Amino acid sequence: MISRAPLAWSVAGLLAALALPWYALQEGLDSGAWFSGLWSSEDYASGLAQIVAHGKWWLAPVLSALVACIVAALVPTTRQRRGTLLLLAGTAGLVLFVAQALGIGLRGWTAGWLTTLFGELDGRQVGLGAGGAVALVALLSLLSIGLALRGAFGGDAFVAGAVTTVAASIVLFTAWPILRILVQAFQDGDGVLAPALLVERLATEKIWSLRCLSGGGRCGVAWNTLFLALGCGAGTTALGLAFALIVMRTSFGFKKTLRVLTVLPIVTPPFVIGLALILVFGRSGLVNQFLEWSMGIEPTRWIYGFHGVFLAQLFAFTPVAFLVLIGVVEGVSPTLEEASQTLRADRWSTFTTVSLPLMRPGLANAFLVGFIESIADFGNPIVLGGDYGVLSTEIYFAVVGAQLDYGRAASLALLLLVFALGAFFLQRRIVGSGSYATISGKGDSGLPTPLPDAARRAAACVALPWAAFTLLLYGFAFVGGLVKVWGRDYTPTLDHYAKAFAVEHTADGLIWTGAAWNSFWTTVKLAAIAAPLTAALGLIAAWLLVRQRFAGRATLEFATMLSFAVPGTVIGVAYVFAFNVPPIEITGTAMIIVLCFIFRNMPVGVRAGMAAMSQIDRSLDEASITLRGRAPQTLFYVVLPLLRPAIVGALVYGFVRAVTTVSAVVFLVTAEYELATTYIILRVINGDYGLAIAYSCALIVLMLAVILLIQFAVGERRLGRRAVALTGGPA
Amino acid sequence: MTTGIRLAAGALALALATPASAQGVVNVYCSVQVEWCTLAANEFQKASGIKVSMSQKGSGETIAQLKAEAQNPKGDVWFGGTGDPHLQAAEENLTEAYKSPKMADLHPWAVKQNTDSGGKTVGIYAGALGFGFNTELLAKKGAKAPACWADLLKPEFKAEIQMANPNSSGTAYVAIATLVQLMGEQKAFEYLKKMHANINAYTRSGTAPMKAVARGETMVSISFVHDGVTEALAGFPVKTATPCEGTGYEIGSMSIVKGARNMANAKKFYDWALTPEAQKLGAQAKQFQVPSNKATPLPPQAPKFADMKLIDYDQAKYGKSAERKRLIARWDSEVGALPKP
Incomplete structure (x- = not known):
């Protein structure tokens, strides 16, 4: 049974090399035009045809590795040895594949030293197509099957395959692009390596100044980012926990509404919250106008800067914390809480010594997500930041602004990554190695303990005003789509919807005319x-x-x-x-x-x-x-x-x-x-x-x-x- | 080396050309406002039969994209957007020199942009720098609308002015370069330091101050005046003025991408975009800059250059990245670092 899988994969890889275009097509696969040119046309040719008819000799070793895998799958031998053979052939194929893909590009060799080593190459290759992609996947699978046959991953081919799939896709689509851009932190404008530049780029007042604490001037963007992220992580976790507790552990009557409400901000394009906040708290917003009208208080601009961004981020990211925490609160086993109460603990000490500690991984995760969402957030700081700069906006403007300095952007991105890394390790330290398992195979017939009164009141005091406020903001935003000019001319109209989503009914059927x-x-x-x-x-x-x-x-x-x-x-x-x-x-x-x-x-x-x-x-x-x-x-x-x-x-x-x-x-x-x-x-x-x-x-x-x-x-x-x-x- | 690149790019263009339509396609990166982009795409398609694939991005985003794609260009023409990034693209060799036969019909400032860049970009419109102000807020405070740079130092504008941060915004840089050319560098920075007391925020984006004026979040902004016309037409109480001492301007530009796959079509689009028929589309899309072809009719709402006192803005000197870096660094240490008033 086991040796059927490697056979299937190597056949699939070879078939792809024979019957699918190796390189990417301009018009896509579904046109079918490639089929007739599978051998003759250089654009449409399969892997084999590329080698034989179009002189792309460097593909030959890759295909031979696939053939070697077939042999390894067919020869009668021990499990262990078959694994070793597959591992060798798969790895060799993969290495050769990557080497030729990176080494030969649109204009022959991609690096100067390759040219000096091998001489000019009279050949070029465009992006990978269906054939190449399938062959690559096949090689990866064969490699992982080989590993499993040799006893790695508990000898389980599924686990081995899953690990290689996840790892390879992350390397390809996360690590590779990010590394490519981060390398620029160590390069000058012409791509020459100069590690000292990183220090020069990062060691400036603009990033590290702490003057806002002593009261004169602004803090550096690094501190701004950090203060905001810590606040946001703590705030969203607390709010998320309050909502999760109310929904799971109280008999609060409007749970469904609450659930929808907490989900609302997450489904909102970020700048909508920002704009709505401006309309409510801005200088010409509702609150300020009312204060000025009723008490003659001069309108201020407190919303622009730390406070505004913080508020908007709380709105935007509390739902994420809630989504993380609701499963966690639900999962805390009532049996353990009942045991605690049987031991004469009151509800409060049960809550603080049993329930809360059991939620620790969830709380730490929620904090981590809130923290990282905050440092990576771009929409809110750009709308509400005023001149409160954070790393993400700073990076954006280093890339697209007047400076156009990729090196600086990359250095700042590196700094951001360091922060994320720090939060990540801190979270690991907090969760530690304790066991938090509460869902086990044993029948669990306990009743979820209601919240102690103090906790319930606290949760309600935090969550309910927040919910009401969310309702207000959304009501306001919703109205914005139904009036002529938001914040200015409140004549009701349906024009905006008609402009966006008009559908005309004609003789030929429906025509979607909306913009x-x-x-x-x-x-x-x-x-x-x-x-x-x-x-x-x-x-x-x-x-x-x-x-x-x-x-x-x-x-x-x-x-x-x-x-x-x-x-x-x-x-x-x-x-x-x-x-x-x-x-x-x-x-x-x-x-x-x-x-x-x-x-x-x-x-x-x-x-x-x-x-x-x-x-x-x-x-x-x-x-x-x-x-x-x-x-x-x-x-x-x-x-x-x-x-x-x-x-x-x-x-x-x-x-x-x-x-x-x-x-x-x-x-x-x-x-x-x-x-x-x-x-x-x-x-x-x-x-x-x-x-x-x-x-x-x-x-x-x-x-x-x-x-x-x-x-x-x-x-x-x-x-x-x-x-x-x-x-x-x-x- | 460059011929090698061009040969390869040519070969690539041949290899990848799709026989979809007889006239082919042209990929346009468009940095003006989206209605204008769509109009231009449709009209050019009608006039030439060439299919336009248009993607709208800000000028900063476009040059970032050109840089990222330099090895394998995907765009053919870059249409619109403030002139400095176009000059910078020319300086970094991302764009191709081209002399259009339409050059003779253009205003001198548009041609100068072309010669300054070694033929790699051309002016398609110009917009003057000035003030935007919220008439309701002014009336409430009983302040007079600012008419000169000197007015911005008045105490009644304390914490009422917004301008963008030159680190991130081309608009703010034009403002600083204008002041430097108008007063001399030393005096200009003294002026900026004094004005700092009246500034409530240096926003990250160049268009944000005008939007803040429209929504009543700040009384005065330093912006391009044609942006104010757009807000006023949207129904906000915004008016604009250009400073009495004289002011600078941006030249919205157009360039052909180096190694463009559809070079011939790119040139056709370029020539077409310099005709009056193409340039009047801006006004149709409610954008009120001054078009670069002398024969283009000026829309009645547009702020007229004839009514303004324009300085002889030295795009060549102040568009260079070294000069820009120096001025921005000086602004940073002398103005940007000042404590909030």
């Missing part, structure tokens, strides 16, 4: 493709990180977080740098946008999955394995059903972020693949707030519908706990 339809459908399509892939990759990565032991696990864990910590603009530019030239030439396609969505948003899936998974007792996995369940069966029948909240979270987040991302995709969109957010940003820049708000509202409705759909499709997890009428009084 927004094109970007709307593109966004929905790409986000719908990206979301399941994001969730799947994120959860598989989480499962590997929590449940499997293998070398390089910590590195992989950090690598998954990498793209999250780097601001979108840097990712966008990095993607253009890395994927505009062969071997992977995908700029201007929909694929690069989807990939950017996936690898930018996957970290949240990973965090949510890890937090949820560390609550599920290993004994469940072990029981499955004892019953001869193999790794994939354990994953699909035991772990995944218990992970439903995390799956919902990852799917929702994957979709929603794909719809609302701005800064990362600005460089990737083209006329053909225009996205909703970039369209909206252009309207905002143009001062056309009505249309921008109308479109945003439509997007919000769409995303809420999708969230409900996902909830419905995935379902709730069923823990063996009694459904109870909570006794605890309304919150």
